[in-house]
Amino acid sequence: MNPVISLKQASLKFGRRTLWDDLNLDINPGEFFAVLGPNGSGKTSFLKVLLGLQELHSGHASLGGHPVERGSRLIGYIPQQKPFLPDTPMRARDLVGLGVDGHRWGIRLGTAKANRRIDELLDLVGASDYAKVPVGQLSGGEQQRLRVAQALATDPKVLLCDEPLLSLDLHHQQAVSALINKQCHDRKSAVVFVTHEINPIIDYVDRILYLAGGRFSVGTPHEVMTTEVLSDLYDSNVEVIHANGRIVVVGLPDATTHHHDDAHAAAGEGS
């Protein structure tokens, strides 16, 4: 099976600060790949590299066998949640419609076919009841479900998710991550899931890229989420506790919150 995402000797630096260096990585179709790390460690930048919005400092990134370009039809993207303004001139179904054929030229001619697809997607994410409500009047959880429907619209080979569970309640977290996993499992999309909290998706994750302090570790959750690996990455005493299928990391250094501001200034990240 050919990897759908491939990074070779990739490194990313902002000025003198290295986010990651010599990263070699292949992500296969149907793989659920999580990217973890503290704020400012380069998680969002990792996605931006795949989206072609961030140049690598050195190395190569390819997507679907071709070098990464600015945006791609292969990609479904769930952005970090940013609420729509209340008067945004678009209803829920129109937002999903943009995912279906918004990238095509001209005006929509096959209305019936597009509408069927939109209805299907709305139904899939349980958003049929508010299909005709302006997006700006929907709650954060409702908007996020629409983002999922929009991202799944073209049955993408690669599904990039940037903190899709942020500010969702537990119920919505489960619903959204189950939908993403379904796409990954049933339709063999490669999922890259950026998050700072692994537990909501722990049952789905195949591999993890853990970024911290300019270094990284790649492997299965059992290989990466250990006291030894994380202590090494953070360069301080971190304890990882596995309990009831959940993972708790104790003693993360405070310095990580400090890094956060640096990252905003240097990378414009997370905005």
Add this chain to the structure above:
Amino acid sequence: MDLDSLLQSVFNFENYGELLVLVQNSLWAGAVLGLLGGLVGTFVMKRDLAFAVHGISELSFAGAAFALLVGTDVVFGSLVGSVAAALLLGLMGVRARDKNSIIGVIMPFGLGLGILFLSLYEGRAANKFGLLTGQIVSVDTVQLQVLAGTAVAVMAALCVIWRPLSFASVDPELAEARGVPVRSLALVFMVLLGVSVALSIQIVGALLVLALLITPAAAALRVTSSPRLVVLLSVVFAVSATVGGILLALGGRIPISPYVTTLSFLIYVVCRVIGSVRARRGLNGRVMRTA
């Protein structure tokens, strides 16, 4: 002037039938511009460019005034002015805040230049006034053909980029991720907007362009969020305002623009009231299920 003669000059419908034949060209021009304004306006609202339209129209005015001064074609002059302004804004003002300050800077400059050129001009005063307030009554057949041809070209181009432009306008981050050429589309739209402004100036003048390019779309957005319905209503409102304005203006001695702007404004007020009544009743299209 007493009230009676004032009313006489605003509304006077003697010999209306004969007049109507004379202004056939103007009516067609009004309808075409209404159609164009209604279409372009929906994107102006989606992209939050209302202020930019104003800025472009001031520079268009300067271009037209210069053309009047040196004796070349006024329409061409205003076209050059507005497309230049639109491109400048498209290239420089990438961020909204930046864009607004650039508009604020070039707007008075354009208006100042226009006034300079007009004060140097020694021809008929009516020509000067027409640039600011519109002069559609004097449209001849050739002008109408040029106008309609240009408007059709702009609308055709708009149709070609319709979907990706909508995507890039309301959801730019996603559009970019999906490979939509967001920046090139923005530039293309600015050129189309520049041309539309220059054409609209012919009917309502540089000062009142907003009534044609903003008000109808803004009114439509008060009453619906459905993209198709917004476009339809916006066009209907704009055409009603221009054609209605011309028809009313036949019965008075004052220029057409006050009629057009007033109609346009009234439509907006009505839509605004309808929108707020609906909002107060909580009607937003959600399906309520009783458990």
